[in-house]
Amino acid sequence: MSRKIIELKNLTKSYNGTKAVDNINLFIRENEFITLLGPSGCGKTTTLRMIGGFENPDSGDILFEGVRINDLPPYKRNINTIFQRYALFTHMNVYENIAFGLRIKKTPKDEMDRRIKKMLKLVELEGFEKRHVDSLSGGQQQRVAIARALVNEPKVLLLDEPLAALDLKLRKEMQIELMDMQKNVGITFIYVTHDQEEALTMSDTVVVMNNGVIQQVGSPVDIYNEPKNRFVADFIGESNILEGVMIEDYLVEFAGKKFKCVDKGFQHNEPVDVVIRPEDIDVTRREDGLLEGVVTSVVFKGVHYEMLVESNGFEYMIHSTDMQEVGSEVGLTFGPEDIHVMKREVTEIEKQG
Amino acid sequence: MVRYSAKAGVLSAIFMGLGQLYNRQVVKGILFLLAEILYIIFILPYNIESIRGLITLGDKPQEIVDGKIIQGDHSIFLMVFGIISVIVLLLFIVFYLLNIRDAIAVGKQREHGRVPAGFINSLKTASEKGFPYLFLSPAVILILFITVVPLIFGILIAFTNYSSPDHLPPRNLVDWVGFDNFINLFKLSTFSRTFFGVALWTVVWAVVSSVTAFFTGMFFAVLINSKGVAVKKFWRTIFILPWAMPGFISILIMRNMFNGQFGPINKYLQAIGLGAVPWLADKTWAKITCLLVNLWLAFPYYMAMISGVLTSISNELYEAASIEGANAVKQFTKITLPIVMYSTAPLLIMGIAHNFNNFNLIYLLTMGNPTNTSYSYAGHTDILLSWLYKLTLDQSQFHMASVVSIIIFVIVAVMSVINFSYTKSFREEDMVQ
Ligand SMILES: Nc1ncnc2c1ncn2[C@@H]1O[C@H](COP(=O)(O)OP(=O)(O)O)[C@@H](O)[C@H]1O
Ligand SMILES: [Mg+2]
Numbered sequence: 052m053s054r055k056i057i058e059l060k061n062l063t064k065s066y067n068g069t070k071a072v073d074n075i076n077l078f079i080r081e082n083e084f085i086t087l088l089g090p091s092g093c094g095k096t097t098t099l100r101m102i103g104g105f106e107n108p109d110s111g112d113i114l115f116e117g118v119r120i121n122d123l124p125p126y127k128r129n130i131n132t133i134f135q136r137y138a139l140f141t142h143m144n145v146y147e148n149i150a151f152g153l154r155i156k157k158t159p160k161d162e163m164d165r166r167i168k169k170m171l172k173l174v175e176l177e178g179f180e181k182r183h184v185d186s187l188s189g190g191q192q193q194r195v196a197i198a199r200a201l202v203n204e205p206k207v208l209l210l211d212e213p214l215a216a217l218d219l220k221l222r223k224e225m226q227i228e229l230m231d232m233q234k235n236v237g238i239t240f241i242y243v244t245h246d247q248e249e250a251l252t253m254s255d256t257v258v259v260m261n262n263g264v265i266q267q268v269g270s271p272v273d274i275y276n277e278p279k280n281r282f283v284a285d286f287i288g289e290s291n292i293l294e295g296v297m298i299e300d301y302l303v304e305f306a307g308k309k310f311k312c313v314d315k316g317f318q319h320n321e322p323v324d325v326v327i328r329p330e331d332i333d334v335t336r337r338e339d340g341l342l343e344g345v346v347t348s349v350v351f352k353g354v355h356y357e358m359l360v361e362s363n364g365f366e367y368m369i370h371s372t373d374m375q376e377v378g379s380e381v382g383l384t385f386g387p388e389d390i391h392v393m394k395r396e397v398t399e400i401e402k403q404g
Numbered sequence: 405m406v407r408y409s410a411k412a413g414v415l416s417a418i419f420m421g422l423g424q425l426y427n428r429q430v431v432k433g434i435l436f437l438l439a440e441i442l443y444i445i446f447i448l449p450y451n452i453e454s455i456r457g458l459i460t461l462g463d464k465p466q467e468i469v470d471g472k473i474i475q476g477d478h479s480i481f482l483m484v485f486g487i488i489s490v491i492v493l494l495l496f497i498v499f500y501l502l503n504i505r506d507a508i509a510v511g512k513q514r515e516h517g518r519v520p521a522g523f524i525n526s527l528k529t530a531s532e533k534g535f536p537y538l539f540l541s542p543a544v545i546l547i548l549f550i551t552v553v554p555l556i557f558g559i560l561i562a563f564t565n566y567s568s569p570d571h572l573p574p575r576n577l578v579d580w581v582g583f584d585n586f587i588n589l590f591k592l593s594t595f596s597r598t599f600f601g602v603a604l605w606t607v608v609w610a611v612v613s614s615v616t617a618f619f620t621g622m623f624f625a626v627l628i629n630s631k632g633v634a635v636k637k638f639w640r641t642i643f644i645l646p647w648a649m650p651g652f653i654s655i656l657i658m659r660n661m662f663n664g665q666f667g668p669i670n671k672y673l674q675a676i677g678l679g680a681v682p683w684l685a686d687k688t689w690a691k692i693t694c695l696l697v698n699l700w701l702a703f704p705y706y707m708a709m710i711s712g713v714l715t716s717i718s719n720e721l722y723e724a725a726s727i728e729g730a731n732a733v734k735q736f737t738k739i740t741l742p743i744v745m746y747s748t749a750p751l752l753i754m755g756i757a758h759n760f761n762n763f764n765l766i767y768l769l770t771m772g773n774p775t776n777t778s779y780s781y782a783g784h785t786d787i788l789l790s791w792l793y794k795l796t797l798d799q800s801q802f803h804m805a806s807v808v809s810i811i812i813f814v815i816v817a818v819m820s821v822i823n824f825s826y827t828k829s830f831r832e833e834d835m836v837q
Contacts, residue, residue, distance in 0.1 A: 105723055126729035138720035142742045151738070152728030203728070 053081040055117075056207060056239055057102065062111035064097055071097040073263035074111070079207075079241060079256075084233050086242040088250040089260035090286070095243040096135075098260075099209050102241065103132045115207075126152075131205035133213045137196040139184045145171075146180040149199045170198040173232065190221050197232070207239040214249070226253055247287050251275060259283050276328075280393045284326040291332070291367050295325040295392070303392050306342060306363055314392035324393045329357070329370040331389035340382015342367075346375045409511030416507035420500060423507025427514060431523035436503050443496055451489045458486020461564070462577050479578035480566065487556050491548055561806035562586070568800035585807045595804065598779040598791070605691070606760060606787040613698040613762070614755035620699055621706025622744060626736070628707075629714045640711065647704035655768040658697045659684070662769075687784040690770050694785055698765055702755070709751055713744050753823040757816055763789045788812050 057079040064072040072094040079085050087095040100106040102113060104125035112119050120128055140148050149170055153163045171177050174194035184192060193213060200208055213229075214222045230253055233240045244250050250257050251271040259266040259274060259282075267279040278284035281292055295305030300315035305325045317323060337343055344362030351357075355370045360381060367383060375381055408427065416423030421436030462477025510520045521529065531538070562585055565571045566578045589595050628639045646654060661667050662683035670680040683693045717740065725735050759765075766772060772786030772794065781799050782791045788808055795805035 103723075103727070125723070125727045131727055132724070134720045134724060136718065136720060138718060138724040140721065140724075140739065142739075142746050151725065151730075155729045155734060199724075199728075 053083075055079065056081045056083075056115065057241075058112075058114040058117075059098075059102070060112040060114065062098070062101060062113065063109050064094075064101060064106060065109055070263045072101070072108075075263075075265055077258060077265065077268065079239060081206075082237055082239055083255050084230065084240045084242065084253060085256045085258065086244060086250040086254035087258050087260055088244060088247060088286075089266075091245055093260045094263040095245075095260060096211055097263075099132075099211055099241065099243055102207075103130055103209050104128050129205055130207040130209060131200040131203055132209040133193075133196050133200055133211070135211045135213070135215065137192050139192055139195055139199075141183075141185055143184070144180065145176065145182050145184060145187075145195050148184060148195055149202050151199065152203050166202055167198075170202045173201065173236070174198045189217050190225060193217070193225065197229075201236060201238075205238065207241060208233075209241050209243075211243045212245070213242075214244075222249075229253065251287070259286065261286075277391060278326060278393060281324045281326075281395075284324070284391070284393065289329055289368055291327045291329065291365075293325045293327075293365060294395075295323050297321045297323045297392060301387075303390060306365065308341070310341070310390055311387040312390040312392055313388050314390075317392070317394075322395045324395055326391040326393060327367075327385055327389055329368040330355075331385055332367060332369045332371075333384045334358070334360075334369060334371055334373060334375060335382040335384050337380045337382045340384050342383040344381060344383060346377050346379050346381060349374060349377055407511075408514040409508045412507040412511035413504055416504045420503045423504070424510070427507060427510045427520050429510060429520050429523065429526070432506075432526060439499070447492065447496075451493050454482070454485045454489035455493070457482035458490070461579060465577050466575055475574065477577065478573045479564075480573050483560060483564075483578075484553070484557060487553050487560070488549070491553065558806055559810060561802050562810055564803055566802040566806075567804070571803075572800060581803075585803050589804065589807050594780040598782050599808070601776070601779060602782050602786050602788055602791050605785070609691070609694065609766075609787055610756045610760040610762075613695050613702070613759045614752060616695065616699050617702035618706045618748075618752045618755065620703040621708075622710050624703065624707045625710035625714055626740065629711060640708075643707055644704045646700055647702070647708070651701060652764055652768055654701055655697065655765055658700070659769050662693055662697075684770055685774055687774055687776070690774055690785045694766060694769060697769055698759070698762070701765070706748070706751070706755075709748055710744055713747050714740070717743055750823055750826065753819065753826065757819045757823070760787070760816060760819070761789045761812065762787070763793065766790045767793065 055078045059075050059077045062072055062075040063070065075098060087098060089095055097106060101108050104120075104123060108121065113121055115128065115130075125132075140151065143151070146167060149167045150163055153166065158166075167180075168177075171179065174197050176191060176194050176198065179187070179191070179195075184195060187195065196213075210229075214225050217225060226249060229240070242250075242253065251274070254271055256268065257271055257274050258268050261282050267274060267283045269277070274283065275287055278287060278290075284290045284292055293305045295303050297303050297314070297317035297320070298309060299319055300317070301312055303310055303312045303314070303323065303325060334340075342362045344360040344367065346358055347361050347366065348359045349356055351374075352370075355372055356374050358369045358371060358375060360367045360369060360383060362383065369383070412423035412426050414423075415426050416436075419437070420440035421433040421438075424430075424433030424436055427433075457477070460482075461479040462482050464476040466476040467474045513520060563580055563582060564578050565581045565584075566573075570576060571578050589599050624643055627633065628636050628643070633639065661669050664670060664680060664682050664685050667683065669683065674680055682689050684690050721739055722735055725739055730738060766785055766787050767790045770783070770785045772783035772790045774785075775783045779786075781794050781801065786794070789812065792805050792808050792812070795801040795808065
């Protein structure tokens with residue numbers, strides 16, 4: 052494990068009395084691709100802007116390589132930002148945009164040329180030096196913004212929904228390019244998005260946020276398979292979320308029955324939320340199922356069928372490669388490891404060291 | 405193959421309508437024929453007479469016989485009627501050419517074996533094809549007589565000696581003098597000294613007044629838009645007030661305020677122990693006063709325009725610049741200033757063109773005074789246009805006024821062209837280094 056490069060300690064920021072970011076604790080490792088994920092307005096941008104130095108936290112500390120940087124101006128932080136709408140200097144050409152910071156630092160001409168050439172090669176815009184940024188496509192403008200940020204050789208790059216303005220195809224291409232670039236250049240990316248698929252595809256670590264509070268931190272696989280609460284489960288993907296009661300360790304009751312599970316550490320008879328992913332449920336003959344139900348709808352989704360099965364007043368969503376007729380009576384089965392038990396109330400969860 | 409077209413063309417050239425008749429288009433031919441006959445009988449003699457008048461500008465001066473005035477020729481009326489006649493003649497010639505073209509076109513159709521269209525049909529196609537022209541023609545004719553005639557008249561005056569005291573109709577005749585007036589303006593010391601003196605001040609005035617107003621406007625715009633300023637709306641409203649008031653009222657108020665003897669400004673200066681300033685009486689102070697008053701009146705306009713540009717600059721741009729280490733000064737010079745100049749430089753040039761002819765301000769504020777004894781009919785603060793006004797309305801020096809107005813026209817036209825190409829090149833090219 053590489054060392055921590057940024058740490059956020061009890062970071063809080065309010066606007067007009069409402070908390071945009073509420074007591075966040077998080078650390079980010081060197082060369083990590085970490086993504087802040089959450090619905091619009093959950094405080095992702097605010098968090099990012101505090102790291103970048105554009106907002107001052109009301110309380111809490113921001114550490115960079117162990118040193119408190121709360122009071123450093125943005126340009127002294129060794130952190131650079133890709134803005135949501137790129138923030139290119141439209142009155143300058145590509146070369147001048149990238150050269151902006153170098154000129155201010157009075158970099159010698161030949162070194163400046165060399166570094167800009169290298170950057171243009173990295174973002175595959177060689178030969179575009181003299182082009183006016185207005186004449187570039189969205190994707191190209193994005194690359195110029197990346198080149199401008201990376202030419203200063205920052206240790207951390209902040210990206211606030213950088214792909215939101217691109218169309219789907221270009222977005223997919225840029226996702227891959229950004230991931231490659233991050234690995235090749237070897238710097239830390241702190242990435243913000245509200246798109247769960249993007250977050251799960253690109254990141255080493257995903258931070259799920261809601262209402263200014265971190266809900267869960269973990270690898271994409273962890274987040275997907277072991278959502279810590281109802282919000283995460285719901286936000287990360289289509290899920291069957293049921294209310295249940297944890298009878299004892301390894302035994303949970305929902306849908307009127309008791310099931311074996313792999314979760315423990317709850318109180319006796321504690322109310323919980325239970326998640327079962329649509330692809331973890333198997334459809335069987337009626338008499339072989341743990342639960343019985345009636346198929347109410349079937350939609351073909353390209354690689355699988357998406358079925359709704361009504362059982363005991365709850366509609367289960369199931370992804371399966373076998374099709375069942377609408378109206379047919381079926382059984383549903385799942386193993387103990389397919390049942391994810393979560394605490395009922397939304398709590399603040401901190402990343403474990 | 406029969407060469408209908410050539411024959412028809414020649415016939416129509418000889419007399420309107422003949423070609424059409426030859427093409428078996430009887431009604432059309434007769435109408436054309438009638439048109440020419442009517443023109444020859446009713447209009448042509450009058451045209452010839454007026455054009456002769458335009459050439460001679462009259463040869464019978466006003467006479468006084470036995471104490472009675474016997475009216476002679478009025479040169480100026482002759483000139484106006486002459487110009488109108490020339491235009492009418494030109495319109496008739498265009499009509500004549502159309503008639504020939506029509507005859508040739510129909511002749512060509514016949515060569516290709518087509519039967520020429522009947523009157524009703526050609527009327528139909530004409531009204532279909534010519535519909536837009538039909539609607540435009542009243543406007544075109546109106547423009548010809550309302551705009552073009554006075555324009556030509558104004559230009560022609562420059563080539564006459566139409567002036568007080570010896571060449572003022574109806575008492576005297578006016579004569580063509582060729583380029584004498586232009587030569588005199590540059591050679592005759594009284595006129596050339598005035599012209600160059602006034603022209604120099606006009607240029608200085610136009611440039612300095614616009615540039616000061618522009619940058620003062622920018623200064624206030626940047627100030628109001630800066631982060632720390634609360635209630636931006638209030639400041640914007642306060643500063644826009646001088647501009648919202650009708651200009652001539654503000655100027656007349658200013659004229660009283662700056663009055664050397666009774667003006668509140670001098671009263672105030674004296675009250676706090678400073679001496680009175682000859683705001684309008686001294687030649688240098690009068691110029692400064694003009695510039696100050698214009699500054700007061702014009703900067704809100706630029707402030708409003710530049711404010712608009714400033715608010716459209718995304719805050720992210722400044723944040724991006726601040727990551728790169730740009731301090732406030734660098735952010736202004738490398739972002740704000742280029743972006744503002746980029747979109748408002750044409751306004752500045754338009755402002756210069758406007759002030760070049762800002763008659764209102766000069767005339768209402770100083771009337772061109774204080775007088776300059778070495779100038780003919782102009783004062784120290786006169787700009788070309790106010791001098792022009794004096795030349796015509798006070799001094800009846802119409803010939804020189806016309807020369808000056810032609811020169812003003814050329815200068816303003818050149819500035820407009822420059823502005824136009826400048827704006828265009830601005831759009832098309834990078835403007836950095
Ligand atoms: N400059 C600001 N002034 C007032 N409220 C703000 C400001 N910036 C953000 N907020 C509020 O803070 C909350 C979090 O916003 P933000 O961090 O932009 O969310 P996200 O980026 O996750 O969509 C929102 O409710 C937003 O309205
Ligand atoms: Mg945001």
